[in-house]
Amino acid sequence: MDGMTATTARKVLLAAPRGYCAGVDRAVIAVEKALEQYGAPVYVRKEIVHNKYVVQTLEKKGAIFVDETAEVPENAIVIFSAHGVAPVVHEEAARRNLATIDATCPLVTKVHKEAVRFAGDDYDILLIGHEGHEEVIGTSGEAPEHITLVDGPEDVKNVQVRDESKVVWLSQTTLSVDETMETVDALKERFPKLISPPSDDICYATQNRQTAVKQMGAAADLVIVVGSKNSSNSVRLVEVALGAGARDAHLVDFAAEIDEAWLEGVSTVGVTSGASVPEILVQGVLEWLAERGFGDVEIVTAAEESITFSLPKELRRDLRAEAASLSDGSKG
Numbered sequence: 001m002d003g004m005t006a007t008t009a010r011k012v013l014l015a016a017p018r019g020y021c022a023g024v025d026r027a028v029i030a031v032e033k034a035l036e037q038y039g040a041p042v043y044v045r046k047e048i049v050h051n052k053y054v055v056q057t058l059e060k061k062g063a064i065f066v067d068e069t070a071e072v073p074e075n076a077i078v079i080f081s082a083h084g085v086a087p088v089v090h091e092e093a094a095r096r097n098l099a100t101i102d103a104t105c106p107l108v109t110k111v112h113k114e115a116v117r118f119a120g121d122d123y124d125i126l127l128i129g130h131e132g133h134e135e136v137i138g139t140s141g142e143a144p145e146h147i148t149l150v151d152g153p154e155d156v157k158n159v160q161v162r163d164e165s166k167v168v169w170l171s172q173t174t175l176s177v178d179e180t181m182e183t184v185d186a187l188k189e190r191f192p193k194l195i196s197p198p199s200d201d202i203c204y205a206t207q208n209r210q211t212a213v214k215q216m217g218a219a220a221d222l223v224i225v226v227g228s229k230n231s232s233n234s235v236r237l238v239e240v241a242l243g244a245g246a247r248d249a250h251l252v253d254f255a256a257e258i259d260e261a262w263l264e265g266v267s268t269v270g271v272t273s274g275a276s277v278p279e280i281l282v283q284g285v286l287e288w289l290a291e292r293g294f295g296d297v298e299i300v301t302a303a304e305e306s307i308t309f310s311l312p313k314e315l316r317r318d319l320r321a322e323a324a325s326l327s328d329g330s331k332g
């Protein structure tokens with residue numbers, strides 16, 4: 001070693017898959033297409049996906065983000081976000097003559113349909129999810145009388161049901177797989193006849209991103225997850241990384257948010273991104289790391305993804321013409 005101190009090799013483990021899932025890709029393209037097809041402004045109820053950069057970029061192109069349809073002018077076009085909406089939101093939009101484009105992810109719609117079906121069969125539905133998250137607000141709105149939210153294993157003791165022999169659990173699509181299984185186990189202890197959803201509610205993209213970060217977690221001194229603070233699936237990736245043995249893990253929207261101090265004593269950095277995160281932001285993080293000696297990048301692949309969804313059906317019709325004919329009263 002000719003008397004010099006050996007420096008530990010610095011490297012990056014880059015998770016695959018990471019970033020955009022099929023539902024986010026579809027929702028973002030839906031806003032872009034609506035802007036192209038109908039011109040600005042196009043209104044979007046809530047953030048189309050929970051990512052600051054995506055929202056800022058679409059705002060620059062003419063999208064106006066609002067909290068409620070009540071803020072959208074009559075006869076305008078409004079897009080519903082990927083997280084889904086309760087039926088009352090569709091009703092309110094129809095009352096106000098809004099032309100709607102529903103960018104709800106088809107895998108969220110699948111959970112809505114399960115809720116409607118089990119409620120129709122008079123089940124008590126225990127919806128595992130995070131209180132206040134838009135997706136659970138939308139799903140709960142499908143059958144408010146039948147659905148009880150269960151926010152993690154600690155919440156199980158508070159659950160009340162009408163008939164213990166008719167209970168089913170469903171979940172938000174972006175939860176931690178392991179924590180959800182803990183919640184389900186605790187629910188099963190209390191309600192042994194509890195039945196499970198007909199297929200996984202936690203979607204393929206959430207699962208694959210968690211599997212990838214688990215694979216790199218133990219080997220990483222630091223994991224950087226690119227994603228916004230209100231992005232449930234991105235926040236879960238930080239938790240999963242720490243649970244898998246990463247010494248440290250942080251969520252950042254942009255490379256500029258990384259703190260140089262996080263790199264102290266670090267030789268292996270894991271990098272991944274949430275399902276709502278454009279790849280350009282990950283590339284920014286990789287460049288930032290390369291400038292600090294972390295230019296060697298090894299991909300850690302957990303799954304191949306090829307799923308895509310067709311665009312919302314409303315983008316195949318002329319919504320402006322329909323809205324105009326409705327407001328002329330020409331439909332009666």
Ligand code: 2E4
Nearest residue numbers: 049050082083174231232233276
């Ligand atoms: C719709 C459903 O739900 P989360 O907060 O993770 O949403 P985000 O917008 O970050 O990710 C996309 C998405 C959209 C996930 N599930």
Ligand code: SF4
Nearest residue numbers: 021023105107173203
């Ligand atoms: Fe759909 Fe899953 Fe993507 Fe959510 S994370 S938008 S449920 S594919």
